[in-house]
Amino acid sequence: MWSGLDRPLILRSLALLLGGAVLGLGINAARPTGVALTGFEPPTACTAAAAEEAPVIEMTPREASSLCGQSGTLFADTRTAESFEAGHVADAIHLPCDMTASGAEVAMKELGHAQTIVVYGASTEEAAEVAETLRRRGLKMDVRVLRGGFSAWEQEGLACASGPCPGCAITHKQEPSP
């Protein structure tokens, strides 16, 4: 491949790469939704212990919904019991931050059947705390965080909130009767 390399060819290649990069930087600077080039931080790894590991992966609601059909996927809701009762991703288990020790043990047994856990809360940060805690407990499954929390899920109008979600139905806590 390299035998046909000449100066004009290399210059054209560099022009394409650099031109594209400069164009991208210019448009990124001009658009309101551009990424911040300095000070970018992933929204997880909030503790020193967590930072030593790979960061918890965030997923957009649409990415998370694509996992719903997959076996071994479980959604965990970290919000309050009242919020959980008012509405949640179908077949999600309740896993609040202030869970009692015995409640946490029961939840951990349920979680142990899952290969992938998508944790969501009222916000990304709330879910990230619980996700980091799960990982620090040595769970080997894939723990992910729903970006934007349950409100983002609702805003996307995703089916799991009101429709069937067979892949999520691995374990299910019974909801209290109204």
Place this chain on the structure above:
Amino acid sequence: MKKTALLWLLRLGLGGMFLAAGALKWSDPTSFALEIHNYQLLPDLAPLLAATLPAVEIVLGLAILVGPRPWVRASALASTLVLGVFTVAVASVVARGVNITCGCFGEGSGPVTMWTVLRDVVLVAAGVLLFRLASPPPASAVPAG
């Protein structure tokens, strides 16, 4: 004739793929930066790459699809280099056992697996082939005036 058909097939395939990949990453650069960050290779460069890569891919895609022959060859060379870097990145992820989404085609690209590595190797090979097919004809083939 066969060479010309193969050349156009490669131009359409690779050019279309680059255009699609760039366009799909375009809408949400912050999410793309997070996906690059998850590779744990050059986390500090994640926002810079997220801002530039989609445009680079679109430029390369357009050059492959509609550029004149010398620019097609140059874009094939640049594309092969870019795809080579992608291949190293995904192979590294697989080797380290990091479970992340690829981000190759924006949201919902699926996880990085051995298939991702294999796909990238095939794309690198396609880039090399396009580079060779887009070469100018040898001087001896030009009839003397």
